[in-house]
Amino acid sequence: MKMGKRRPRHKVLLGTSSGSALIAALLLVAVSGIMGATILFATSTEMRISGNYRRAIQTFYAAEAGLAETQRRLSGSPVSNPVFLGDLVSSYQPNWSAYVFSQVGWKPADDHTYNALLTNYVPLSGNATNTLALPNSVQSEMPYWAKVHHKTEYEAEQAGHRLATPHYLDGDGLTTLHSTSNRGQLIRYGYSSDTSVKPEQFTTTLPSLYAPIEVIMSHGLVEGADSILQADVMHPAGPPVWAPIYAGNEVVLSGSMIIIQGMDACGLFPSGLPPISLAPLASLVGTAGLTGNPATPQVSLISLDLDQQIKDLKQGATPVLTDLMSVALGSSASPAVHYAEPSSGTLIVSQVTGYGLLLVKGNVHIVAPFQWEGLLVVSGQVTFAGGLGSSRLNGALYADQVQVLHDDVNVILDSCPIAATLRSLPVQVLTWRQLL
Numbered sequence: 027m028k029m030g031k032r033r034p035r036h037k038v039l040l041g042t043s044s045g046s047a048l049i050a051a052l053l054l055v056a057v058s059g060i061m062g063a064t065i066l067f068a069t070s071t072e073m074r075i076s077g078n079y080r081r082a083i084q085t086f087y088a089a090e091a092g093l094a095e096t097q098r099r100l101s102g103s104p105v106s107n108p109v110f111l112g113d114l115v116s117s118y119q120p121n122w123s124a125y126v127f128s129q130v131g132w133k134p135a136d137d138h139t140y141n142a143l144l145t146n147y148v149p150l151s152g153n154a155t156n157t158l159a160l161p162n163s164v165q166s167e168m169p170y171w172a173k174v175h176h177k178t179e180y181e182a183e184q185a186g187h188r189l190a191t192p193h194y195l196d197g198d199g200l201t202t203l204h205s206t207s208n209r210g211q212l213i214r215y216g217y218s219s220d221t222s223v224k225p226e227q228f229t230t231t232l233p234s235l236y237a238p239i240e241v242i243m244s245h246g247l248v249e250g251a252d253s254i255l256q257a258d259v260m261h262p263a264g265p266p267v268w269a270p271i272y273a274g275n276e277v278v279l280s281g282s283m284i285i286i287q288g289m290d291a292c293g294l295f296p297s298g299l300p301p302i303s304l305a306p307l308a309s310l311v312g313t314a315g316l317t318g319n320p321a322t323p324q325v326s327l328i329s330l331d332l333d334q335q336i337k338d339l340k341q342g343a344t345p346v347l348t349d350l351m352s353v354a355l356g357s358s359a360s361p362a363v364h365y366a367e368p369s370s371g372t373l374i375v376s377q378v379t380g381y382g383l384l385l386v387k388g389n390v391h392i393v394a395p396f397q398w399e400g401l402l403v404v405s406g407q408v409t410f411a412g413g414l415g416s417s418r419l420n421g422a423l424y425a426d427q428v429q430v431l432h433d434d435v436n437v438i439l440d441s442c443p444i445a446a447t448l449r450s451l452p453v454q455v456l457t458w459r460q461l462l
Contacts, residue, residue, distance in 0.1 A: 088246025288318020
């Protein structure tokens with residue numbers, strides 16, 4: 027029997043084709059899965075990065091808000107600034123510190139620099155020495171807390187101060203390092219001596235009209251993230267106090283009963299100062315009752331740029347738009363800062379009582395009675411021109427020219443209203459850095 031030809035078998039071929047398709051499908055699924063996982067991971071990473079960036083920005087802004095609030099609350103006094111939180115002791119407490127909390131829940135463990143030897147006040151309305159951790163911020167929308175304390179030699183040493191790398195002028199003569207329990211002298215910002223021409227950081231064992239530098243550390247807190255900013259801020263020092271009267275060009279004394287006293291009525295300049303300080307090319311015409319140490323006018327080391335002094339000090343000043351006639355400005359408990367730039371070139375001041383700082387870009391014509399406690403800084407000429415009664419300035423006067431043309435004028439060095447005036451000025455940042 028004749029056998030027929032076998033038909034080719036396609037089973038294997040068909041099986042091979044199906045297997046290839048299955049493998050291809052599995053590979054496609056695997057590749058798709060990898061791609062999907064990669065995209066998901068990349069998306070998740072981008073979201074985490076975006077979230078971290080958002081929190082970093084939010085915590086930074088919150089910390090900046092804490093700095094800004096604390097700076098604002100350091101100027102003035104409880105009378106002039108309803109939310110004042112600065113040191114209430116005029117001679118300053120070396121261990122003074124205060125906190126600002128915008129929200130509840132703070133604990134001492136949250137502050138890695140917490141020191142139980144400091145006052146750690148949490149000033150509240152009507153209770154400036156409260157120590158309970160209660161919200162005392164002016165707002166609660168921004169989550170932050172801040173701490174402020176006087177800068178001491180210890181802080182300067184922590185920042186690198188050494189004899190070879192001085193950060194301040196050391197006025198106490200001690201070179202040993204300090205600690206958290208022995209913080210050393212307060213570091214002030216101002217003129218370290220009555221011959222200084224430039225403000226600087228310094229320490230002294232003597233009374234001083236210049237306030238300590240304040241160290242502010244502010245924490246912004248958002249969703250567990252923390253941003254920490256630190257700033258050293260200072261009260262402006264104003265022009266150097268070399269005498270109760272400084273003149274850049276000329277002093278003319280042509281009345282009688284003129285008294286210019288360089289002996290300090292407050293005592294922060296214990297030895298007193300000369301009655302008049304003249305710029306190197308300035309002149310003096312006439313005589314008066316002059317007292318001081320020495321009791322004769324002295325020539326200053328440099329000429330002060332009064333225009334620049336006015337520019338530096340007028341931040342936050344109340345503008346004076348008209349002549350000052352029969353008004354009272356500020357008070358002894360709340361010195362005020364006023365700035366005038368008279369369109370006529372001369373500001374008329376008549377029957378005025380004032381406390382604080384009067385800045386004038388131009389001339390000033392004073393008509394008695396006149397009483398001022400604090401500082402007068404005038405870029406042009408100051409004329410005491412008569413009137414009914416006396417003219418009296420307790421503090422210091424700076425002008426290009428000073429003319430005393432009538433009787434009964436008293437200019438007396440008084441460091442107390444000068445110091446109060448400087449403390450009323452907005453604080454300014456010396457250094458700023460981000461710690462975290």
